[in-house]
Amino acid sequence: xxxxxxxxxxxxxxxxxxxxxxxxxxxxxxxxxxxxxxxxxxxxxxxxxxxxxxxxxxxxxxxxxxxxxxxxxxxxxxxxxxxxxxxxxxxxxxxxxxxxxxxxxxxxxxxxxxxxxxxxxxxxxxxxxxxxxxxxxxxxxxxxxxxxxxxxxxxxxxxxxxxxxxxxxxxxxxxxxxxxxxxxxxxxxxxxxxxxxxxxxxxxxxxxxxxxxxxxxxxxxxxxxxxxxxxxxxxxxxxxxxxxxxxxxxxxxxxxxxxxxxxxxxxxxxxxxxxxxxxxxxxxxxxxxxxxxxxxxxxxxxxxxxxxxxxxxxxxxxxxxxxxxxxxxxxxxxxxxxxxxxxxxxxxxxxxxxxxxxxxxxxxxxxxxxxxxxxxxxxxxxxxxxxxxxxxxxxxxxxxxxxxxxxxxxxxxxx
Amino acid sequence: xxxxxxxxxxxxxxxxxxxxxxxxxxxxxxxxxxxxxxxxxxxxxxxxxxxxxxxxxxxxxxxxxxxxxxxxxxxxxxxxxxxxxxxxxxxxxxxxxxxxxxxxxxxxxxxxxxxxx
Numbered sequence: 001x002x003x004x005x006x007x008x009x010x011x012x013x014x015x016x017x018x019x020x021x022x023x024x025x026x027x028x029x030x031x032x033x034x035x036x037x038x039x040x041x042x043x044x045x046x047x048x049x050x051x052x053x054x055x056x057x058x059x060x061x062x063x064x065x066x067x068x069x070x071x072x073x074x075x076x077x078x079x080x081x082x083x084x085x086x087x088x089x090x091x092x093x094x095x096x097x098x099x100x101x102x103x104x105x106x107x108x109x110x111x112x113x114x115x116x117x118x119x120x121x122x123x124x125x126x127x128x129x130x131x132x133x134x135x136x137x138x139x140x141x142x143x144x145x146x147x148x149x150x151x152x153x154x155x156x157x158x159x160x161x162x163x164x165x166x167x168x169x170x171x172x173x174x175x176x177x178x179x180x181x182x183x184x185x186x187x188x189x190x191x192x193x194x195x196x197x198x199x200x201x202x203x204x205x206x207x208x209x210x211x212x213x214x215x216x217x218x219x220x221x222x223x224x225x226x227x228x229x230x231x232x233x234x235x236x237x238x239x240x241x242x243x244x245x246x247x248x249x250x251x252x253x254x255x256x257x258x259x260x261x262x263x264x265x266x267x268x269x270x271x272x273x274x275x276x277x278x279x280x281x282x283x284x285x286x287x288x289x290x291x292x293x294x295x296x297x298x299x300x301x302x303x304x305x306x307x308x309x310x311x312x313x314x315x316x317x318x319x320x321x322x323x324x325x326x327x328x329x330x331x332x333x334x335x336x337x338x339x340x341x342x343x344x345x346x347x348x349x350x351x352x353x354x355x356x357x358x359x360x361x362x363x364x365x366x367x368x369x370x371x372x373x374x375x376x377x378x379x380x381x382x383x384x385x386x387x388x389x390x391x392x393x394x395x396x397x398x399x400x401x402x403x404x405x406x407x408x409x410x411x412x413x414x415x
Numbered sequence: 416x417x418x419x420x421x422x423x424x425x426x427x428x429x430x431x432x433x434x435x436x437x438x439x440x441x442x443x444x445x446x447x448x449x450x451x452x453x454x455x456x457x458x459x460x461x462x463x464x465x466x467x468x469x470x471x472x473x474x475x476x477x478x479x480x481x482x483x484x485x486x487x488x489x490x491x492x493x494x495x496x497x498x499x500x501x502x503x504x505x506x507x508x509x510x511x512x513x514x515x516x517x518x519x520x521x522x523x524x525x526x527x528x529x530x531x532x
Contacts, residue, residue: 009502009504010504010507010508012504013502013504013505013507013508014508016501016505017452017505017508017509058515214501217416217499217501220453220499221452221453221454221499222453223453224450224453224454224455225451225452225453228450228451228453229451250531251530251531252531270531272530272531274456274457274497278456
């Protein structure tokens with residue numbers, strides 16, 4: 001081994017790769033993911049103590065798993081010794097390592113990994129707790145790294161994680177794979193967690209700690225791990241496609257001064273072709289398997305990704321995809337997007353017709369994009385005075401300074 | 416961040432390009448592991464220069480194309496993988512595991528991929 005820090009970063013790299021599997025394997029033994037994570041952490045500490053002087057073992061993942069498992073067995077034995085002093089309890093006598101190996105060989109580690117994902121994203125936990133637990137247990141991120149990524153103090157994340165572990169224990173959430181109708185619901189929670197992580201990273205701005213944008217990569221990595229575990233689930237591929245296609249635009253979505261650049265104005269040469277290609281492939285898999293809301297959103301993103309220039313965008317197809325999305329998951333915001341696509345495909349008059357019912361929609365009251373979009377349609381129809389009123393209304397609603405300036409500029413251009 | 420892992424083989428050593436079934440199986444397993452870990456973005460294996468190669472040199476304004484196979488024995492890239500990892504240490508760990516699959520000497524180079532900021 002070379003210097004201490006080199007050894008440490010090498011061990012941490014092994015940890016990042018192996019953490020989830022080590023935790024998952026131990027969780028099956030002890031039935032408690034919180035305890036499993038602590039035992040796995042103990043194994044990491046042991047590695048940090050031993051590897052720098054003794055060298056990294058030939059199979060570091062197996063070493064970590066074995067060490068963590070031994071500690072799990074020690075813990076279980078201690079509990080059994082304690083229980084033996086309580087005469088009323090019948091205690092399972094023999095607890096040797098080979099018995100545990102038999103347990104672990106029953107089904108593959110992949111199933112444990114999947115159980116771990118479903119448990120970390122369990123609906124008894126609040127979304128931010130699911131996110132923290134998932135990054136910690138599946139991503140192998142430290143509390144500190146998660147805190148930096150979410151712009152909160154380390155102590156907050158630490159508490160969030162320990163409370164989440166306690167909630168899982170209190171609710172006696174079993175370490176198992178959900179089946180039947182519960183499975184779909186639990187899977188949608190997992191996908192939601194991954195999408196939340198991605199969006200947090202995607203909303204990072206210039207000057208943020210690099211851990212923030214790195215969340216996008218974490219989310220894509222988690223998505224790919226999930227796809228490897230349950231390759232027959234269409235929406236997993238749909239989500240990956242959506243994330244990869246969105247991430248492909250990362251470099252193009254801000255200008256030299258950090259200002260946002262809208263999709264249609266982006267320099268498409270800066271789109272990441274490797275991610276576009278991967279995203280389109282994932283979308284094809286998702287569509288083959290059936291798809292759902294993530295797949296439809298990915299299909300919409302793909303229409304943009306396939307167009308070499310903004311003018312080549314297939315708006316008719318986008319409008320149709322939004323209609324299908326609205327049918328599957330009705331939402332005024334989706335309708336608003338459909339109106340934009342329809343206006344691009346069939347002209348502003350057609351767009352206005354789609355917009356019409358939305359004007360009475362209570363949830364869009366105060367939503368600046370509604371008058372902003374309507375203003376744009378009216379402007380394109382030459383109805384300048386009405387357009388101007390809409391842009392001014394939108395400007396009064398937005399909280400974003402840059403956006404307000406833009407809307408007021410558009411209002412003035414109507415004169 | 417992305418890293419490219421490239422392994423180098425002796426262009427004139429045919430044995431190195433004809434992996435044993437054991438090595439082929441081990442590499443297959445490794446690729447599955449990298450893929451399931453969610454880090455694999457792309458990977459390809461290359462043929463030795465006898466399988467199709469050329470070197471284009473531009474020197475003093477003159478462009479020269481020399482087709483393969485290369486006459487002199489040299490180390491050439493045998494294949495590459497692009498991984499999305501958290502840091503260089505992780506790329507080095509994956510490269511170390513790759514090198515361990517082979518029964519002959521091998522060099523794996525790890526390089527950071529330039530990305531738009």
